Amino acid sequence: MTDYDALIVGGGQSGLAAAHHLRARGMNPAILEAWDEPAGSWPHYYDSLTLFSPAKYSSLPGLPFPGNPGRYPRRDEVVDYLRHYAKTVDADIHTGTRVLAVDHDGRTFTAHTDTGATFTAPRMIAATGGFGSPHHPDLPGLGTYTGTVQHVSDYRRPDDYAGQSVIVVGAGNSAVQIAAELADVAEEVVLASRSPVKFVPQRPWGRDMHFWFTVTGLGIAPIGSLLKSPPTVPVFDTGRYKAALAAGAPHVRAMFTALDIDQSVWPDGTRTRVDTVLLATGYTPHLPYLAGMGALTDTGHPRHRAGLSTTHPGLGYLGLEWQRSLSSASLRGVGRDARHLVGRLGRVRSS
Known part of the structure; x- marks a missing residue:
C-alpha cells in the first residue's frame, strides 16, 4: 500500500494538468494510468484527427505547445506534446495500472488496481474521460442487421x-x-442525424474563433453548472466541410428509421444497402471504478458541481463535457478546471 496526498486516476491531459496544480500546492500526487504511457486516449484516436484550436490555445499549464502558434496540431503532435509534458510533471506516474475499484472510509480513498497494488490518499481526482465508454444508441432493427456497427472510437x-x-x-x-x-x-457515404449539421466559421473576421472566445470570455465562462443539459456543439469549419456536404460528398439525410438485414430504411420509405454503420454519437464518463461508492447516478454519470463531488468530500472530476465551460474537456480548458478543482480539494484534511 502506498500513501499519497492525492490520487489521480487517468494520465491523459486532465490527469497531467491536475498533477501540475497539485505539485504547485506542495502536494505529492500519484497518477494511476491504465495504458502503457501517460498520453490518455490520444494515441488511440483516428489518424487524421486535427485540433479545432490553434497551438497557441492548446496548451496545458506551464508548457506552451511548441511550433507555429497559429497552426492546428494533428493527433501525433498532441501525443508527443503529452509525452513531453509528463516528463515535466514531478509526480509518481504508474503506467499499466488500471484502477478496478475504489473504497472510501470517510477520510481516505483506497484504489485497488489490476496489478494487485493498492494506493491511498485523502483526495482523489477521476480524470479518465469518456473514451472507454463510447455511447451506442439503440438503433431500430439492429437485431436483424447483418452488417458492421462500429463506434468512431x-x-x-x-x-x-x-x-x-x-x-x-x-x-x-x-x-x-x-x-x-x-x-x-468509399462507394457511398451518408451522414445521418436527427438534427441538421450546424456550422460556425473557424476564422470569423480573419481571426480564429478561439481568439474571440478568449477576448469575450465565452470559451472560459464557468457556466457549465448552470446548464440543465449540455448544448449541441456546432461544427467548426473554414468552409471545406460545408462545401463537401453541399457537393454530396458525403450525402446528408435525416436519420434512418430502421436497419433491415443489409439495408437501411429511410423516412421516405426508400432503402439502400449499407455495409457499415459508424457511430459518431459521443461518449459517457468512464467511471466504472466508482460504481460501488454511490458517487454516480443510475446512468453512470458523476454527482458533482463544477467537478467537485457532491457525495464524497475529497473527490473531484476533470475532463467532463461542460464541467465548467465550453472548453472543459479540451487541452485549452482543462488546466483552468484543474486549478479550480485542486484549490477546492486542497481544503480537505489529510488523514
Missing part, C-alpha cells in the same frame, strides 16, 4: 472502408470530418 483510417457503403451517424465535428474523408474512398 474504433475508426482509424478511411482506407479500411474502401468500396463500402457507409452510414456515419452524428452531426458533430468528428462525424463530419470522418464522413468527408470516407467519401474519397
